[in-house]
Amino acid sequence: HLQPPNDSQMGDLRRENCRAKGASGGFKVAVLGAAGGIGQPLAMLMKMNPLVSVLHLYDVVNAPGVTADISHMDTSAVVRGFLGQQQLEDALTGMDLVIIPAGVPRKPGMTRDDLFNINAGIVKTLCEGIAKCCPKAIVNVISNPVNSTVPIAAEVFKKAGTYEPKRLLGVTMLDVVRANTFVAEVLGLDPREVDVPVVGGHAGVTILPLLSQVKPSSSFTPKEIDYLTDRIQNGGTEVVEAKAGAGSATLSMAYSAVKFADACLRGLRGDAGIVQCAYVASEVTELPFFASKVCLGRTGVEEIHPLGPLNEYERTGLEKAKKELAGSIQKGVSFIRK
Numbered sequence: 480h481l482q483p484p485n486d487s488q489m490g491d492l493r494r495e496n497c498r499a500k501g502a503s504g505g506f507k508v509a510v511l512g513a514a515g516g517i518g519q520p521l522a523m524l525m526k527m528n529p530l531v532s533v534l535h536l537y538d539v540v541n542a543p544g545v546t547a548d549i550s551h552m553d554t555s556a557v558v559r560g561f562l563g564q565q566q567l568e569d570a571l572t573g574m575d576l577v578i579i580p581a582g583v584p585r586k587p588g589m590t591r592d593d594l595f596n597i598n599a600g601i602v603k604t605l606c607e608g609i610a611k612c613c614p615k616a617i618v619n620v621i622s623n624p625v626n627s628t629v630p631i632a633a634e635v636f637k638k639a640g641t642y643e644p645k646r647l648l649g650v651t652m653l654d655v656v657r658a659n660t661f662v663a664e665v666l667g668l669d670p671r672e673v674d675v676p677v678v679g680g681h682a683g684v685t686i687l688p689l690l691s692q693v694k695p696s697s698s699f700t701p702k703e704i705d706y707l708t709d710r711i712q713n714g715g716t717e718v719v720e721a722k723a724g725a726g727s728a729t730l731s732m733a734y735s736a737v738k739f740a741d742a743c744l745r746g747l748r749g750d751a752g753i754v755q756c757a758y759v760a761s762e763v764t765e766l767p768f769f770a771s772k773v774c775l776g777r778t779g780v781e782e783i784h785p786l787g788p789l790n791e792y793e794r795t796g797l798e799k800a801k802k803e804l805a806g807s808i809q810k811g812v813s814f815i816r817k
């Protein structure tokens with residue numbers, strides 16, 4: 480079943496999809512870039528998620544190998560592989576959720592924006608496929624620079640006439656996961672008990688942890704605030720340097736992407752009170768996109784939470800974040816409109 484399906488087989492596949500969904504009540508999820516450093520562990524963890532009935536693994540290389548491997552896991556999701564651009568449409572047809580970790584990662588000395596030239600085009604092509612084949616799917620964008628790739632996706636969907644801001648989410652979950660870990664370390668708590676809102680965007684100073692709103696309610700010394708803010712903003716670079724040329728965060732990212740995708744799926748299922756931080760079209764600031772806490776439901780982003788009270792340190796950080804974000808958003812928009 481690793482052979483590319485032909486047209487008549489696709490009909491069978493769709494019927495099989497319906498059966499699989501009907502039987503388990505699960506969702507159909509595609510991972511684009513599934514053979515990559517993030518894609519592989521992400522695909523594995525999605526195969527373990529009981530909310531997933533069908534898992535499509537797409538990449539321009541190695542998709543058959545990853546698919547054969549993951550399909551042997553004894554969990555219920557049906558796994559299918561799709562290799563190369565000519566199979567993109569089959570990979571996307573009928574999907575409820577599309578997760579995009581396709582694209583090149585950073586090497587030491589690079590910023591996320593240095594990836595723009597390559598990844599912008601990749602995200603554009605993949606989103607054109609989504610607009611055509613599963614325009615109602617929820618889309619989770621992981622490919623960097625997220626601050627620009629989400630506006631790119633929005634522009635592609637607008638052009639295609641399928642744009643629904645509620646369904647497009649930039650994944651900033653890793654910033655929250657890191658913040659929870661580092662803050663828990665300082666407080667001497669179990670990270671699972673800690674909740675740190677991280678707002679703004681997903682690069683350098685645009686990553687704005689709101690330490691004044693940490694749960695459980697905690698206070699920090701000015702030194703701790705500097706240390707934590709810097710470590711959360713540069714957590715990605717910490718990994719890039721430790722990997723010394725072999726890429727950026729993949730395992731903690733796959734964990735975060737699955738945590739976030741699971742929240743999206745529980746929202747789609749109709750669970751109440753699913754709140755996570757994400758980079759979305761927003762009116763929380765004057766910028767068209769901003770990351771903050773959002774409530775996830777049957778239609779995607781159902782509510783965007785306001786930032787809440789900020790202290791002076793955070794207000795200063797917010798101004799810096801907005802300045803950089805504005806440029807990154809504009810860069811993404813111009814890439815499609817030019």
Ligand code: NAI
Nearest residue numbers: 512514515516517538539580581582583584621622623653
């Ligand atoms: P990787 O290079 O290991 O994997 C990327 C995969 O994308 C490869 O398998 C490649 O074949 C595939 N790919 C390339 N062009 C494609 C196309 N046109 N269609 C489908 N697949 C394509 O990179 P890695 O480490 O998995 O990172 C992927 C992306 O995620 C990078 O842009 C990285 O910066 C980003 N990232 C985002 C994070 C976030 O918090 N949002 C955190 C860490 C990384």
